[in-house]
Amino acid sequence: MTTPLSDHIDAMLHEDRVIAPSEAFAAQARVTREDYDRLYRQSIDDPQTFWADVAGELEWMTPWTQVLEWQEPHAQWFVGAQTNIAHNALDRNVARGLGDKRAIVWEGEDGEVRTYTYAELLAEVKKAANALSGLGVQAGDRVTLYLPMIPEAAIAMLACARIGAAHSVVFGGFSVSALSDRINDAQSTVLITADGGLRRGNLVPLKANADEAARTTPGLQHIVVVNRGGSNPPMQEGRDVWWHDLLAGAGEEHDAVPVDSEHPLFILYTSGSTGKPKGVLHTTGGYMVGTYLTTRTVFDLRDDDVYWCTADVGWVTGHSYIVYGPLLNGATVLMYEGAPNQPDWGRFWDIVQKHRVTILYTAPTAIRAIMRQGDAYPNAYDLSSLRLLGSVGEPINPEAWMWYYRVIGGERCPVVDTWWQTETGSIMLTTLPGAYPSKPGSAGLPMFGVDAAIMTREGQELGPNDGGLLVIKKPWPSMLRTVYGDDARYRKSYWGEIPHVYFAGDGARRDAEGYYTVMGRVDDVLNVSGHRLGTMEIESALVAHPSVAEAAVVGRPDDVKGECVVAFITPQGGHTVDPAALRAHVSKEIGALARPDAIIVAEALPKTRSGKIMRRFLRQIAAGRAIEGDTSTLEDPSVLDRLAATEAV
Ligand code: WTA
Numbered sequence: 001m002t003t004p005l006s007d008h009i010d011a012m013l014h015e016d017r018v019i020a021p022s023e024a025f026a027a028q029a030r031v032t033r034e035d036y037d038r039l040y041r042q043s044i045d046d047p048q049t050f051w052a053d054v055a056g057e058l059e060w061m062t063p064w065t066q067v068l069e070w071q072e073p074h075a076q077w078f079v080g081a082q083t084n085i086a087h088n089a090l091d092r093n094v095a096r097g098l099g100d101k102r103a104i105v106w107e108g109e110d111g112e113v114r115t116y117t118y119a120e121l122l123a124e125v126k127k128a129a130n131a132l133s134g135l136g137v138q139a140g141d142r143v144t145l146y147l148p149m150i151p152e153a154a155i156a157m158l159a160c161a162r163i164g165a166a167h168s169v170v171f172g173g174f175s176v177s178a179l180s181d182r183i184n185d186a187q188s189t190v191l192i193t194a195d196g197g198l199r200r201g202n203l204v205p206l207k208a209n210a211d212e213a214a215r216t217t218p219g220l221q222h223i224v225v226v227n228r229g230g231s232n233p234p235m236q237e238g239r240d241v242w243w244h245d246l247l248a249g250a251g252e253e254h255d256a257v258p259v260d261s262e263h264p265l266f267i268l269y270t271s272g273s274t275g276k277p278k279g280v281l282h283t284t285g286g287y288m289v290g291t292y293l294t295t296r297t298v299f300d301l302r303d304d305d306v307y308w309c310t311a312d313v314g315w316v317t318g319h320s321y322i323v324y325g326p327l328l329n330g331a332t333v334l335m336y337e338g339a340p341n342q343p344d345w346g347r348f349w350d351i352v353q354k355h356r357v358t359i360l361y362t363a364p365t366a367i368r369a370i371m372r373q374g375d376a377y378p379n380a381y382d383l384s385s386l387r388l389l390g391s392v393g394e395p396i397n398p399e400a401w402m403w404y405y406r407v408i409g410g411e412r413c414p415v416v417d418t419w420w421q422t423e424t425g426s427i428m429l430t431t432l433p434g435a436y437p438s439k440p441g442s443a444g445l446p447m448f449g450v451d452a453a454i455m456t457r458e459g460q461e462l463g464p465n466d467g468g469l470l471v472i473k474k475p476w477p478s479m480l481r482t483v484y485g486d487d488a489r490y491r492k493s494y495w496g497e498i499p500h501v502y503f504a505g506d507g508a509r510r511d512a513e514g515y516y517t518v519m520g521r522v523d524d525v526l527n528v529s530g531h532r533l534g535t536m537e538i539e540s541a542l543v544a545h546p547s548v549a550e551a552a553v554v555g556r557p558d559d560v561k562g563e564c565v566v567a568f569i570t571p572q573g574g575h576t577v578d579p580a581a582l583r584a585h586v587s588k589e590i591g592a593l594a595r596p597d598a599i600i601v602a603e604a605l606p607k608t609r610s611g612k613i614m615r616r617f618l619r620q621i622a623a624g625r626a627i628e629g630d631t632s633t634l635e636d637p638s639v640l641d642r643l644a645a646t647e648a649v
Helices: 007-013 023-028 033-045 047-055 085-098 118-134 151-163 176-186 206-216 243-248 285-298 316-328 347-355 364-372 398-408 487-495 535-543 579-589 615-622 638-644
Strands: 066-071 074-079 102-107 113-117 142-146 166-169 190-194 197-199 202-204 222-226 240-242 264-270 278-283 306-309 332-336 359-362 388-392 415-418 452-455 468-472 502-510 516-521 525-528 531-534 548-558 562-571 598-601
Touching: 033 047, 047 066, 047 285, 074 285, 085 118, 085 151, 085 285, 085 316, 102 118, 102 151, 102 347, 113 118, 118 151, 118 243, 142 151, 142 176, 142 206, 151 166, 151 190, 151 264, 151 316, 166 176, 176 206, 176 264, 176 278, 176 579, 190 206, 206 222, 222 243, 240 243, 264 316, 278 285, 285 316, 306 316, 306 347, 316 332, 332 347, 347 359, 364 398, 364 562, 388 398, 398 415, 452 502, 487 502, 516 525, 525 548, 525 562, 531 535, 535 548, 535 562, 535 579, 548 615, 562 615, 579 598, 598 615, 615 638
Parallel strands: 102 332, 142 166, 142 190, 166 264, 190 222, 222 240, 306 332, 306 359, 359 388, 388 415, 562 598
Antiparallel strands: 066 074, 102 113, 197 202, 264 278, 452 468, 468 502, 502 516, 525 531, 548 562
16 A cells, blocks of 8 residues: 655656646647536536537447446446447548548558558458458457557457457567466457567567467467568468468458447456456447547647557557547557667657657657657657657656657647556546646646546545545546456456545545646556556566565666566575576566566565565665664564665576
């Protein structure tokens, strides 16, 4: 419950700058201050009318009989309606005359560029939908995707949606066992992968990982392989099929399958504070309406924008703000395959200049990493096409915010800091550009329909400037519906922690003007470079290694990653700990993103008399701080001094 405030969060609390949008931007803003005030009020006082108006801009094959049916903690939005999100993203936009507009402009890490117009994207998605049906995939089934950042990732997602199958995208950086767990949990019969994806010039061996994962996924019948790298991986007769062969043989006509508004759209696994990752389930209608509205308003989207979100489709940001939200709005989406520093730290700015990107949405960790390399990289490129900047994934420290605003945005572009989660489906807190000024470090005001508050753990609402827990008091359309296969966990983790409200897991405070500053997780979830990791997941990976007896993992504030992983371990009798082997083991169990930055090997961990590890003290030690707090409940307080004196390996 007590995550210490890191230094940059301290700075955030003392930040009082206010950055107003330029007059030029405000004059043309999609949502003015008056609009925001009026619409926000309506969205809270009369959500049914507000959301029906937004949903009315999209196409439904059968209208709803009721906007919301709420039986805590279960919501149904647009009850009884039928629609299809791929139809709304593609067919609808082609029908409104956007067929020749660029939908996806893709740049590979090696510089290759591919473009799909809306009509071309629709044609590919239709073929892919037929191909998946041909493999026996039906509405209601789950399909796992393990792909690099290539257009086929978006095509495969939309093809699943088109036939009413839920996709479960597994980030390409996850390991064999993470992939196999997710395939089994979702009971997917089809996996779509690629031979590899380019990352810092190397081909990440996705197909080889998939082959290994498939040894422990008895239900998996087909592996569809996109040829990205030309690497010719072995193909298993009867099980593996090339994506291009499958699509070449697929019919070109396909009508999107009308599905119920509450039909599952996707599962996305994310880390929680206990054991194994949870499959966050999103459904169709509400998610569609939420991502549609937030993309248009938060990014002030215009017909001629070139919109670039640097996330990976393996995370929720890629789902909502690379694929669904922008395509529903008929936007031109730039998609980039590789690393930000390939061939050098100017890559992002080269892409902005080359494609005349107007909207850039990225993560604080990327901003800080780029900022470290100095201003020379961005200054060497023409960034004048940019008109709006966004940030997501973790708190952005004011220093990085100001650098982003000044050096990248030329003090011309509003910066929208957007707070939301895998579970919320779409952006929940932000200052709408042009409507309200930004306060660096503070995500800002609630989005339409978001009834946020700061509470104590007992459910008492706190007033301005009091730090507490961030909660949402009413259901919103794009909220998760359950944890796949574990509704009890859904009830308990989200609506059971604090009575009758959604508990986000973050600590925050609200100032007198209603701006929310989110300070980070208050549970055992780490945020490493904007990626969520559960401390328990990493601990279980560590103790699964023969040399480890016990493990306790905590986060340590990090200037670039926001937070990094520190593991305290005790060795298994008779074993010596090899840090390199242990890191490789964690990479293999979870993925490289979970690899501990520091490992501290100790004789003992600080435990209470009842045997509970006191992580609070471990966080202080990891951060190199003096021990604070009552150590008298520890069985042996001298353990702390010994740990503090131990060099990390
Ligand atoms: C954190 C990513 C502060 C927060 C969209 C949340 C943020 C977790 C922000 C969700 C922000 C995300 N300011 N913190 N603008 N955006 N977070 O599920 O701790 O990968 O609970 O969703 O990231 O991470 P997730």
